[in-house]
Amino acid sequence: MGCFSCFKPSSRHDSSEQDPIKTAIEISRYEEEDRTVRQKIEEEEQIKRAMEKSLEVAEQKEESKEKGKRKQVEDDDDQVGDKAQIKNSKDRDVNPSPSICNGCKSAIKDGISANAFGAVWHPQCLCCLHCLKPIAMHEISNSKGQFHKPCYKEHRNRNCYVCDNKIPITEKGREYKEHPFWKEKYCPCHEFDGTAKCCSCERLESCGTKYVMLADERWLCRQCMECAVMDTDECQPLHIEVQQMVTSVTKGPRMGPNKQLIIDTVTESHRVSRKCEVTAILILYGLPRFLTGYILAHEMMHAWLRLNGYRNLNMVLEEGLCQMLGHMWLEPQIYATPDAADPSSASSSSSSRTPLAATTSKKLGDQSDFEKRLVEFCKHQIETDESPVYGDGFRKVKKMMLSNHDSLKDTLKDIVTASKSAPPGSKF
Structure with a gap:
């Protein structure tokens, strides 16, 4: 008797035998991708390191080359460089008048000049590009350019x-x-x-x-x-000093009852029923004396305009005029002498139309190099201000002052005329 089975043979493989194979394939694929990514990162790092190394090598070669050049010419430079690069001369036939200084761009009137780097300079304007201090004649060489010798190395580093x-x-x-x-x-x-x-x-x-x-x-x-002004008591002498300067500068427009500018002012003041008063000027404490003085001069000019009936001036021109007064106060501070600190001498000279040589505080006689540079910084901020009101206003008023031969009276008259043709709040 034959035997048979009621079960059919299975045609499906066991899944437990197939899963490990798929897993191995997946793992192999992931490992290959990871290896490719890591290899790419490593190649990028090698390129970056090679680039940095190349830059360092190039810099070292350049420095070595520069040292070689310096070694060859330094001895000759010290002996004849000054004669070749710079010469002082009082002979107007050698430096024809007028010569324009390459530093400050003004005329060299006294005939004393320094000829260097293909240009003419005031000796005090030929300054190191690193420390910004004047360079003596024996300190310039062809290989180092417009630098002191110690400053050149520091600048290179x-x-x-x-x-x-x-x-x-x-x-x-x-x-x-x-x-x-x-x-x-x-x-x-x-x-x-x-x-x-x-x-x-x-x-x-x-x-x-x-x-x-x-x-x-x-x-x-x-x-x-x-040199900071920390409270009202410290500010009081400076306030008096700036007030004397602003008063003496603004005396011009009050002179001559038949002047048109004065007539306009009187007419406007009669038309206004209220009295304008300025009771205080508020300034941040803790600012250096020169910056505080500039702000005082600026705000005092605003006050003077209000007290004298100028209420409808063009905003840009008014701010420019006030910036101009602040700049005028800063100008003589660099050259002020200890004698100017005496209030009695200041009051006696205030009537003699030398107002811009403003009086100075007791500290000014011991003015440090930093304080002098700080004055230059304040002036630089005014002159290079890019704002459409303060910066553009200053440059417009400065141009007016130049065309009026530095006459504040005539400049103010032009501002009044220009303001009538433009709205007070416009940018002109």
Whole structure:
């Protein structure tokens, strides 16, 4: 008797035998992809390292080449470089008048000049591009350019002013930020990493220094702190000094009852029923003396205009005029002498139309190099201001002053005329 089975043979393979194969294939594929990615990353890192190495080698070669050149010409430079590059001359036939200084762009009137780098300079205007101090005749050489010898090396190294580390090299070379006036170079990251910034001179806190935080969370550097005006009592002598300057400057428009400018002012004042009063001028405390004086001069000019009936001036021209008064006050501060600190001498000279040589405080006789630079900084801020009101206004009024031979009376008359043809709030 034969046997048979009621079960059919299965045609399906066991899934437990197939899953490991799929898994192995997947793992192999993932490993291959991962290996490809890691290989690509490693190649990119090698390229980056090679690029950095190439930049370093190129820099070393350039420095070595520069050293070789310096070694060849340095001895000759010290002996004859000055004769070849610079010569002082009082002979007007050698330097025909007028010669224009390449530094300040003004005429060299006294005939004393320095001929260097294909241009003519006042000796005090030929300054090092690194430290910004004058370069003596024996300190210039062909190989180093417009630098003191020690400054040249420091300039080449380009360490960060803030952290004192060497500014890192990127694919684009050395990238750094530079203050437009102080010319201090620093890593771009310090503009966003919380580094303290002086509210007066705008310099960042450098390595090894400590800035002071005021009660309103403004920062002051130590140098600005030393000459800061901290309260009303300290400001009082400065207030009197600036007031004398503004009063003497504005005396011009009051002279001559038959002048058109005075007639217009009187007519307007009769038409206005209310009396205009200025009771106070508010200024932030903690600013250096020169910056405080500039702000006082600016605000006092606003007050003078209001008190004398000028209420409908074009906004741009009015702000420009006030900026001009602040600039006029700053101008003589660089050259002020200790004698100017005597209030009695100031009052006796205020009537003699020398108002711009403003009186100075008792500190001015001991004025530091930094304070003189701070005056230049304040002037630079006014002159280079890009705002459409204060900056453009200053430049427009300065142009008016030049066309009126620095006469504030005639300039104010032009501003009144121009304001009548343009709305007071317009940008002119």
